[in-house]
Amino acid sequence: MATPFKDPRTGIFYFRRVVPAALRPFFDGASSEYKRTLKTRDPDEARQRYHPHAVIYEQKLAAARRAFQLATPLGTCDGRRFSRRTIG
Numbered sequence: 001m002a003t004p005f006k007d008p009r010t011g012i013f014y015f016r017r018v019v020p021a022a023l024r025p026f027f028d029g030a031s032s033e034y035k036r037t038l039k040t041r042d043p044d045e046a047r048q049r050y051h052p053h054a055v056i057y058e059q060k061l062a063a064a065r066r067a068f069q070l071a072t073p074l075g076t077c078d079g080r081r082f083s084r085r086t087i088g
Contacts, residue, residue: 002054004038004046013038013046015053019061026067028060 004013016035019027028034034057038049 002050004043004050005035006043006046011041013040013043013049015050015057017054017057019064023061023064023068026064026071034060 002017005016006013014035014037016033018033019031021032024030024032036053038046038053040046040049
């Protein structure tokens with residue numbers, strides 16, 4: 001299971017996950033990672049606040065996968081074949 005990321009400079013915990021490269025154009029903001037502050041320095045509180053962000057990330061990832069599938073001919077992208085693992 002993923003755990004909260006602690007910023008080494010400030011001590012604030014974050015929810016942080018990588019966005020698969022193939023889905024970035026379809027994901028919120030098209031960046032390489034999805035990062036949200038948990039607004040706490042307490043590790044126990046950070047673990048409690050982590051799950052709602054994970055649910056939101058998974059929903060956005062599912063929407064990006066659907067958009068990717070609609071925009072891409074079956075199993076191809078720029079002439080290359082993508083497996084399910086490639087898109088997350």
